[in-house]
Amino acid sequence: MRVVALAGGVGGAKLVDGLARITSPADLTVIVNTGDDFEHLGLWICPDMDTVVYTLAGLANPDTGWGRNDETWNFLETLSALGGPAWFRLGDRDLALSVERTRRLESGEPLSSIADHFCEGFGVSVQVLPMTDDRVATLVLTVQGELPFQQYFVALGCEPEVRGFRFEGIQDSRPAPGVLPALEEAQLIVLCPSNPWVSLDPILAVPGVRSAIAGKQVVGVSPIVGAQAIKGPAAKMFRELGIEPSALAVAEHYRGLLSGMVIDSQDASLADPIRSLGLGVRVTQTIMRNPLDRKKLAEEVLALAGERLAETEGGL
Amino acid sequence: MRVVALAGGVGGAKLVDGLARITSPADLTVIVNTGDDFEHLGLWICPDMDTVVYTLAGLANPDTGWGRNDETWNFLETLSALGGPAWFRLGDRDLALSVERTRRLESGEPLSSIADHFCEGFGVSVQVLPMTDDRVATLVLTVQGELPFQQYFVALGCEPEVRGFRFEGIQDSRPAPGVLPALEEAQLIVLCPSNPWVSLDPILAVPGVRSAIAGKQVVGVSPIVGAQAIKGPAAKMFRELGIEPSALAVAEHYRGLLSGMVIDSQDASLADPIRSLGLGVRVTQTIMRNPLDRKKLAEEVLALAGERLAETEGGL
Numbered sequence: 001m002r003v004v005a006l007a008g009g010v011g012g013a014k015l016v017d018g019l020a021r022i023t024s025p026a027d028l029t030v031i032v033n034t035g036d037d038f039e040h041l042g043l044w045i046c047p048d049m050d051t052v053v054y055t056l057a058g059l060a061n062p063d064t065g066w067g068r069n070d071e072t073w074n075f076l077e078t079l080s081a082l083g084g085p086a087w088f089r090l091g092d093r094d095l096a097l098s099v100e101r102t103r104r105l106e107s108g109e110p111l112s113s114i115a116d117h118f119c120e121g122f123g124v125s126v127q128v129l130p131m132t133d134d135r136v137a138t139l140v141l142t143v144q145g146e147l148p149f150q151q152y153f154v155a156l157g158c159e160p161e162v163r164g165f166r167f168e169g170i171q172d173s174r175p176a177p178g179v180l181p182a183l184e185e186a187q188l189i190v191l192c193p194s195n196p197w198v199s200l201d202p203i204l205a206v207p208g209v210r211s212a213i214a215g216k217q218v219v220g221v222s223p224i225v226g227a228q229a230i231k232g233p234a235a236k237m238f239r240e241l242g243i244e245p246s247a248l249a250v251a252e253h254y255r256g257l258l259s260g261m262v263i264d265s266q267d268a269s270l271a272d273p274i275r276s277l278g279l280g281v282r283v284t285q286t287i288m289r290n291p292l293d294r295k296k297l298a299e300e301v302l303a304l305a306g307e308r309l310a311e312t313e314g315g316l
Numbered sequence: 317m318r319v320v321a322l323a324g325g326v327g328g329a330k331l332v333d334g335l336a337r338i339t340s341p342a343d344l345t346v347i348v349n350t351g352d353d354f355e356h357l358g359l360w361i362c363p364d365m366d367t368v369v370y371t372l373a374g375l376a377n378p379d380t381g382w383g384r385n386d387e388t389w390n391f392l393e394t395l396s397a398l399g400g401p402a403w404f405r406l407g408d409r410d411l412a413l414s415v416e417r418t419r420r421l422e423s424g425e426p427l428s429s430i431a432d433h434f435c436e437g438f439g440v441s442v443q444v445l446p447m448t449d450d451r452v453a454t455l456v457l458t459v460q461g462e463l464p465f466q467q468y469f470v471a472l473g474c475e476p477e478v479r480g481f482r483f484e485g486i487q488d489s490r491p492a493p494g495v496l497p498a499l500e501e502a503q504l505i506v507l508c509p510s511n512p513w514v515s516l517d518p519i520l521a522v523p524g525v526r527s528a529i530a531g532k533q534v535v536g537v538s539p540i541v542g543a544q545a546i547k548g549p550a551a552k553m554f555r556e557l558g559i560e561p562s563a564l565a566v567a568e569h570y571r572g573l574l575s576g577m578v579i580d581s582q583d584a585s586l587a588d589p590i591r592s593l594g595l596g597v598r599v600t601q602t603i604m605r606n607p608l609d610r611k612k613l614a615e616e617v618l619a620l621a622g623e624r625l626a627e628t629e630g631g632l
Contacts, residue, residue: 041415041418042359068394075391084416096394099357103358
């Protein structure tokens with residue numbers, strides 16, 4: 001089965017890793033959010049892209065979810081001693097990607113080609129694509145005004161109350177080479193358990209992506225378990241936008257796009273309400289604490305897709 | 317005595333450190349070569365400036381002469397794994413200066429102000445000035461053609477035979493703020509044991525510097541001991557330019573500028589030939605193996621200056 005996964009940061013990267021463990025690399029493409037990307041210290045930083053690549057390479061920091069394992073912080077310590085802007089935590093190893101990426105971007109190489117190159121360097125055979133090679137910036141509309149995403153997320157710790165989002169540059173962005181062909185060939189599209197508002201919505205807003213997905217088999221995994229996000233501000237965002245956070249709210253968020261949803265055992269009572277939206281549902285443990293959990297969750301996603309496919313064929 | 321030292325890399329930094337140990341910080345200014353500066357990985361690298369600051373801060377790598385002590389190499393290792401240009405060895409701590417410097421330069425801050433800021437951050441109270449805030453690039457004319465300095469020095473290991481030098485941009489460069497006032501107020505100017513061709517000649521070629529020095533008490537320390545450079549390609553350069561390398565050749569190189577010269581005990585036989593050029597000479601151990609050697613050599617430099625001053629006054 002040819003699978004395309006749409007992913008943001010930590011949770012998305014983990015499910016992608018699970019999918020990579022049960023599919024052939026040739027059958028899996030990951031399309032990654034680049035709305036969080038930003039310029040810092042004159043460098044072009046791509047947090048979600050790097051998290052996905054590190055996770056697939058087995059190099060992710062298991063404690064933080066972002067950044068590298070076996071990391072050192074001597075660059076940041078020295079930068080801080082010089083009074084430089086040290087609020088965004090770039091480890092010594094992690095920094096190399098941003099420096100080399102910036103160098104290549106400035107020589108005219110597109111982000112998608114750089115991603116290929118980095119995957120090759122780290123021995124990642126799955127295709128990892130940025131959603132676009134163009135610059136798109138996620139802006140968080142808050143009661144304090146419009147904030148660049150990393151300002152909101154890292155510098156302000158997601159504190160300001162959210163009123164909405166804007167993806168600057170999205171109208172003029174084009175899907176990166178490979179994105180539309182991968183979506184067209186896909187037999188299953190997976191919406192990873194990433195933040196719907198700031199991780200997957202930007203990907204879905206790239207012109208051409210939503211229509212390439214329409215009518216496809218699309219299975220989502222809820223990033224909300226109980227009324228909480230497993231990591232990050234997704235639940236807080238739902239609440240501040242006046243929506244009770246839940247797997248059902250996630251299903252409604254993606255309404256018209258999803259054909260099925262994998263939800264957590266804690267949310268078993270939501271299975272029927274979600275089914276009543278016309279979606280297939282599987283209930284399982286969705287919190288990925290270790291590589292085996294990732295693999296099992298990926299298997300559930302494929303199983304749900306298989307069920308739906310069987311139903312559709314049965315219905316013909 | 318108000319002292320201005322003209323310095324390049326390792327040898328210059330060591331003598332500057334010796335001078336800092338015997339003078340009040342308010343009485344010592346260092347003017348540093350920036351002809352070796354270059355752009356690499358999108359960063360503005362200033363090898364000589366950083367070496368002088370590290371040495372004065374007690375943070376220099378004692379084994380290499382360049383770079384930081386207590387250094388790690390995880391950035392470079394990762395860059396190398398990604399196939400990036402890793403020929404110029406930037407350690408994790410060292411890198412922070414180049415990143416922060418580039419960020420500040422791009423925001424419009426001049427190099428001299430950044431140098432002040434870095435000195436403050438590292439607790440260096442001696443005034444360290446770049447020779448200019450303008451961009452000057454040392455080019456090495458070789459039998460293989462004209463090479464950017466770091467290409468010649470690091471990438472090619474000083475292998476290509478030298479025919480001459482060119483300091484691109486020097487005619488339009490202006491001395492950095494503070495350079496001419498420091499020279500005007502100086503009672504002693506020290507030409508450190510740095511490479512005459514590529515470390516001190518660029519400083520002397522900045523318009524206004526040579527005339528500010530003319531007629532002053534100027535004491536040099538030979539970077540050539542026996543027929544060898546203590547470090548680096550100085551002796552090789554003399555030879556390839558058809559000049560037998562020696563302390564005498566160094567004295568002749570700076571002819572018209574120097575009033576005295578400190579040479580090594582190994583070169584005692586050159587004392588009279590150098591005196592016959594009209595220069596004062598002191599013979600001592602000039603190889604600086606430890607901080608005490610630096611201090612002793614600095615004392616010899618001041619002693620020679622004192623002798624010359626006494627002679628001049630005696631002659632009045």
